[in-house]
Amino acid sequence: MKNSKIDLGLLIIRVGFGLTMMLFHGLPKLMGGPEGWTAIGKSMEVMGINFLPTAFGFTAGLVETVGSLLLILGLWTRPAAILLAMTMLVAATKHLIQGDGWSVASHAIEFLAVYVAFAVMGPGKLSVDKK
Secondary structure, three states: OHHHHHHHHHHHHHHHHHHHHHHHHHHHHHHOHHHHHHHHHHHHHHHOOOOOHHHHHHHHHHHHHHHHHHHHHOOOHHHHHHHHHHHHHHHHHHHHHOOOOHHHHHHHHHHHHHHHHHHHHOOOOOOOOOO
């Protein structure tokens, strides 16, 4: 009984975080078009990467959308969680470096922690990965 509650809890977290990221962050980025992708992709400058901002911005939106869908399904959970965590690391770093403070960066840091946890734990038994 205990393990089934843990698996149900993991499913609830996967769906909650996945839907939030996909609907309110990933899809809007994808729909932003090349101008939006370029603006988002310039965030890579905090990592010392100053080329292909449009490609990096599109990739961020794609990871946040498709990676979130994979997280919800529990399909390829660990690779998806790693890519999502990397995206959140860039977002948190950008907020901190540009002086937004911890209260702004905390949202990305919270998502980062959850994605790292899924990369370590996996999706639980209520997932496509476990079927």
